[in-house]
Amino acid sequence: xxxxxxxxxxxxxxxxxxxxxxxxxxxxxxxxxxxxxxxxxxxxxxxxxxxxxxxxxxxxxxxxxxxxxxxxxxxxxxxxxxxxxxxxxxxxxxxxxxxxxxxxxxxxxxxxxxxxxxxxxxxxxxxxxxxxxxxxxxxxxxxxxxxxxxxxxxxxxxxxxxxxxxxxxxxxxxxxxxxxxxxxxxxxxxxxxxxxxxxxxxxxxxxxxxxxxxxxxxxxxxxxxxxxxxxxxxxxxxxxxxxxxxxxxxxxxxxxxxxxxxxxxxxxxxxxxxxxxxxxxxxxxxxxxxxxxxxxxxx
Amino acid sequence: xxxxxxxxxxxxxxxxxxxxxxxxxxxxxxxxxxxxxxxxxxxxxxxxxxxxxxxxxxxxxxxxxxxxxxxxxxxxxxxxxxxxxxxxxxxxxxxxxxxxxxxxxxxxxxxxxxxxxxxxxxxxxxxxxxxxxxxxxxxxxxxxxxxxxxxxxxxxxxxxxxxxxxxxxxxxxxxxxxxxxxxxxxxxxxxxxxxxxxxxxxxxxxxxxxxxxxxxxxxxxxxxxxxxxxxxxxxxxxxxxxxxxxxxxxxxxxxxxxxxxxxxxxxxxxxxxxxxxxxxxxxxxxxxxxxxxxxxxxxxxxxxxxxxxxxxxxxxxxxxxxxxxxxxxxxxxxxxxxxxxxxxxxxxxxxxxxxxx
Amino acid sequence: xxxxxxxxxxxxxxxxxxxxxxxxxxxxxxxxxxxxxxxxxxxxxxxxxxxxxxxxxxxxxxxxxxxxxxxxxxxxxxxxxxxxxxxxxxxxxxxxxxxxxxxxxxxxxxxxxxxxxxxxxxxxxxxxxxxxxxxxxxxxxxxxxxxxxxxxxxxxxxxxxxxxxxxxxxxxxxxxxxxxxxxxxxxxxxxxxxxxxxxxxxxxxxxxxxxxxxxxxxxxxxxxxxxxxxxxxxxxxxxxxxxxxxxxxxxxxxxxxxxxxxxxxxxxxxxxxxxxxx
Numbered sequence: 001x002x003x004x005x006x007x008x009x010x011x012x013x014x015x016x017x018x019x020x021x022x023x024x025x026x027x028x029x030x031x032x033x034x035x036x037x038x039x040x041x042x043x044x045x046x047x048x049x050x051x052x053x054x055x056x057x058x059x060x061x062x063x064x065x066x067x068x069x070x071x072x073x074x075x076x077x078x079x080x081x082x083x084x085x086x087x088x089x090x091x092x093x094x095x096x097x098x099x100x101x102x103x104x105x106x107x108x109x110x111x112x113x114x115x116x117x118x119x120x121x122x123x124x125x126x127x128x129x130x131x132x133x134x135x136x137x138x139x140x141x142x143x144x145x146x147x148x149x150x151x152x153x154x155x156x157x158x159x160x161x162x163x164x165x166x167x168x169x170x171x172x173x174x175x176x177x178x179x180x181x182x183x184x185x186x187x188x189x190x191x192x193x194x195x196x197x198x199x200x201x202x203x204x205x206x207x208x209x210x211x212x213x214x215x216x217x218x219x220x221x222x223x224x225x226x227x228x229x230x231x232x233x234x235x236x237x238x239x240x241x242x243x244x245x246x247x248x249x250x251x252x253x254x255x256x257x258x259x260x261x262x263x264x265x266x267x268x269x270x271x272x273x274x275x276x277x278x279x280x281x282x283x284x285x286x287x288x289x290x291x292x293x294x295x296x297x298x299x
Numbered sequence: 300x301x302x303x304x305x306x307x308x309x310x311x312x313x314x315x316x317x318x319x320x321x322x323x324x325x326x327x328x329x330x331x332x333x334x335x336x337x338x339x340x341x342x343x344x345x346x347x348x349x350x351x352x353x354x355x356x357x358x359x360x361x362x363x364x365x366x367x368x369x370x371x372x373x374x375x376x377x378x379x380x381x382x383x384x385x386x387x388x389x390x391x392x393x394x395x396x397x398x399x400x401x402x403x404x405x406x407x408x409x410x411x412x413x414x415x416x417x418x419x420x421x422x423x424x425x426x427x428x429x430x431x432x433x434x435x436x437x438x439x440x441x442x443x444x445x446x447x448x449x450x451x452x453x454x455x456x457x458x459x460x461x462x463x464x465x466x467x468x469x470x471x472x473x474x475x476x477x478x479x480x481x482x483x484x485x486x487x488x489x490x491x492x493x494x495x496x497x498x499x500x501x502x503x504x505x506x507x508x509x510x511x512x513x514x515x516x517x518x519x520x521x522x523x524x525x526x527x528x529x530x531x532x533x534x535x536x537x538x539x540x541x542x543x544x545x546x547x548x549x550x551x552x553x554x555x556x557x558x559x560x561x562x563x564x565x566x567x568x569x570x571x572x573x574x575x576x577x578x579x580x581x582x583x584x585x586x587x588x589x590x591x592x593x594x595x596x597x598x599x600x601x602x603x604x605x606x607x608x609x610x611x612x613x614x615x616x617x618x619x620x621x622x623x624x625x626x627x628x629x630x631x632x633x634x635x636x637x638x639x640x641x642x643x644x645x646x647x648x649x650x651x652x653x654x655x656x
Numbered sequence: 657x658x659x660x661x662x663x664x665x666x667x668x669x670x671x672x673x674x675x676x677x678x679x680x681x682x683x684x685x686x687x688x689x690x691x692x693x694x695x696x697x698x699x700x701x702x703x704x705x706x707x708x709x710x711x712x713x714x715x716x717x718x719x720x721x722x723x724x725x726x727x728x729x730x731x732x733x734x735x736x737x738x739x740x741x742x743x744x745x746x747x748x749x750x751x752x753x754x755x756x757x758x759x760x761x762x763x764x765x766x767x768x769x770x771x772x773x774x775x776x777x778x779x780x781x782x783x784x785x786x787x788x789x790x791x792x793x794x795x796x797x798x799x800x801x802x803x804x805x806x807x808x809x810x811x812x813x814x815x816x817x818x819x820x821x822x823x824x825x826x827x828x829x830x831x832x833x834x835x836x837x838x839x840x841x842x843x844x845x846x847x848x849x850x851x852x853x854x855x856x857x858x859x860x861x862x863x864x865x866x867x868x869x870x871x872x873x874x875x876x877x878x879x880x881x882x883x884x885x886x887x888x889x890x891x892x893x894x895x896x897x898x899x900x901x902x903x904x905x906x907x908x909x910x911x912x913x914x915x916x917x918x919x920x921x922x923x924x925x926x927x928x929x930x931x932x933x934x
Binding site: 137140270276277 | 458477617625
């Protein structure tokens with residue numbers, strides 16, 4: 001099946017920058033779709049997105065309104081996954097919980113990737129004492145136990161989603177700086193960068209027009225692989241009561257609320273826990289697949 | 300080394316050089332340790348500034364007079380510039396003064412030393428499980444790359460990466476304690492066994508064994524095995540994955556083929572020739588996961604009401620006991636950094652190629 | 657020459673891949689006595705794969721088929737894994753290209769050489785050590801006691817390749833396959849290593865298969881030469897007769913070899929004809 005579009009996408013001699021970019025996305029996408037685990041991951045992540053977007057329409061009950069006479073009801077036709085200790089429908093809360101999880105993941109990514117990219121590329125490209133200083137700082141953060149540090153931050157800043165995002169981001173950026181730096185070191189030596197320097201391109205132009213775009217793919221792959229870790233850390237904070245505050249539906253906090261009744265009403269803690277598990281599995285599968293496509297060496 | 304004489308002549312000085320290299324490595328290790336520790340404390344100091352809790356009020360109480368408040372303000376050094384305050388903080392930490400816990404009204408350091416053995420016991424058993432199971436899994440997966448064993452091991456590993464530890468702990472309790480009754484429930488011991496054996500090390504298995512009290516030993520083990528297996532599972536997922544990729548890399552080398560040509564069997568080649576070549580990075584991986592078990596224990600300890608470091612920190616957290624939280628963070632961070640750096644040092648000492656360069 | 661050491665009839669090696677099957681060796685047939693046989697060809701011509709196939713070590717997912725492969729009357733096609741382990745190192749062995757990669761970096765030289773001894777001769781520890789030292793002497797290493805304790809990274813390339821030869825010959829095999837044994841070495845030590853190899857092969861009356869892309873070395877070193885192209889043996893002739901080769905590929909190769917006796921301003925380039933693969 002060779003339509004004009006696929007021919008245009010797969011050409012060996014792209015006529016423009018955007019054609020080359022689109023073409024490489026097309027080939028990468030095709031390779032990804034051939035990888036069964038990546039497809040499973042993609043489906044799970046897509047379902048998470050749909051659940052988050054359509055939560056109000058998908059859920060029959062309010063995630064917040066309490067129904068005390070009906071508390072701790074086992075799974076039934078009315079409540080597929082039962083109700084929690086305040087009589088709220090667990091299915092609805094789980095669907096709404098997807099929004100919180102997705103928000104945290106998205107916010108952390110938006111904060112972490114640019115910080116890592118900027119620190120890493122500047123360190124790698126300028127070298128010298130700036131490099132040494134930045135990498136020392138990175139090492140200090142990298143040497144920290146992530147969850148404990150996030151706990152300390154969350155404790156100091158007070159509980160809440162924003163603070164959880166800040167706490168996770170503060171502990172999550174160093175690996176990105178490392179990756180961006182090592183990529184930059186390799187790229188900066190190549191001839192086309194030398195050519196750009198000779199043409200009189202400024203340092204900033206070289207950094208942001210040439211080096212950053214080339215580091216992006218490994219940073220994105222790493223980010224996808226990290227998503228599961230971010231979700232688990234966020235859920236851990238929620239479980240300890242440092243994430244989203246009640247009555248917001250958050251998976252970690254939901255597991256925590258089911259903790260005391262685990263022996264008798266297993267569904268209260270099990271369902272949100274399964275949700276965390278499936279979603280992080282999805283991101284892990286997708287990340288593995290992306291890595292296989294973009295970086296076949298390391299698989 | 301272009302000719303034979305150059306190669307053979309260079310050997311003895313190389314061995315003498317080894318002592319010098321060793322001293323240099325240890326010196327640079329200590330410098331890195333100090334630098335990282337300064338960084339760690341700077342961050343915890345920064346966190347203590349972030350918090351909205353007034354440290355003066357924590358000392359003098361809400362009903363203090365203006366005069367008493369100001370005196371305490373001065374006594375805490377809060378009138379000094381920030382960097383002086385940091386040095387005061389650092390000096391206090393180095394002299395072992397982590398402040399007093401609001402929750403227990405005891406010095407934080409005493410509290411930490413009291414709870415640490417419980418965490419140590421748990422994470423040590425976990426890392427043993429992780430290594431004993433994870434390393435062979437990784438090696439087999441690499442040797443059988445792309446076959447069904449490899450896929451099974453990969454899935455087991457992926458599950459470990461994806462499952463929330465606190466949830467798996469609850470499910471484990473529900474099944475193995477609640478339904479099957481195979482293991483004991485939360486805590487380190489059943490109530491009527493507490494304080495039966497003499498406290499020597501704080502590690503109950505050892506204390507009970509030293510006392511010859513096997514009943515307590517058995518009870519402690521039955522409390523320990525579930526949380527330790529869970530933590531062990533998480534570290535084996537990581538260890539197996541790393542070992543697999545190290546081994547795949549090694550098995551592609553020519554010396555592996557050479558070993559086969561000599562007449563070694565496949566598995567002997569894998570274990571005797573390829574495996575020793577991954578020992579160096581393996582040390583780092585094991586060290587890293589041991590260190591991260593100490594923090595992963597935070598959630599596990601909460602679920603299993605395990606009276607260790609993680610439990611202490613989270614309890615402190617909810618009672619806004621910042622001294623205890625930061626003291627715990629410094630301790631965990633310190634242990635983490637030290638293990639990391641020791642691995643780094645070992646890394647450079649174990650490999651013959653690095654040893655003589 | 658009584659029975660040939662090695663008989664190969666219609667050897668095929670193929671690698672199934674995502675984009676179809678790659679034929680690495682096609683219909684190769686030859687016999688070998690206790691002589692020195694050279695296999696020459698450009699990279700990808702299947703000469704190394706042929707060598708690996710003789711040791712039963714074609715990497716997965718490669719498929720080896722043949723009408724016959726017999727080694728000293730033993731049928732290699734029906735060998736069990738156990739049989740192969742007894743054969744490799746003891747009866748047939750192989751010297752690989754680059755000692756930098758083919759010696760185990762974390763084992764001492766002594767341990768690597770004596771392992772072959774342990775595997776096949778079941779000797780005592782002292783005896784293995786004595787044999788290893790003797791073998792190191794045989795490959796003309798000056799201070800064998802010292803080299804015994806060294807790690808591969810402490811050896812020069814030439815020394816490394818001698819250690820490799822010692823490791824592969826200590827159990828006294830009857831056939832040695834040398835796969836580009838000198839192409840990773842400096843030109844100055846190439847001849848030295850070749851001479852050592854040649855001496856040992858002669859003294860022990862072994863068969864040798866010498867795989868190389870270097871026509872000059874092969875023609876001066878071997879009795880007989882096979883020329884491979886695209887997985888096929890295109891010509892077989894005595895080393896002395898290379899000048900009179902019939903196949904156009906061989907003649908092109910000979911013409912493309914620089915010579916001090918007949919200096920030329922420009923060397924001929926080899927022009928390939930797809931018809932040779934038919």
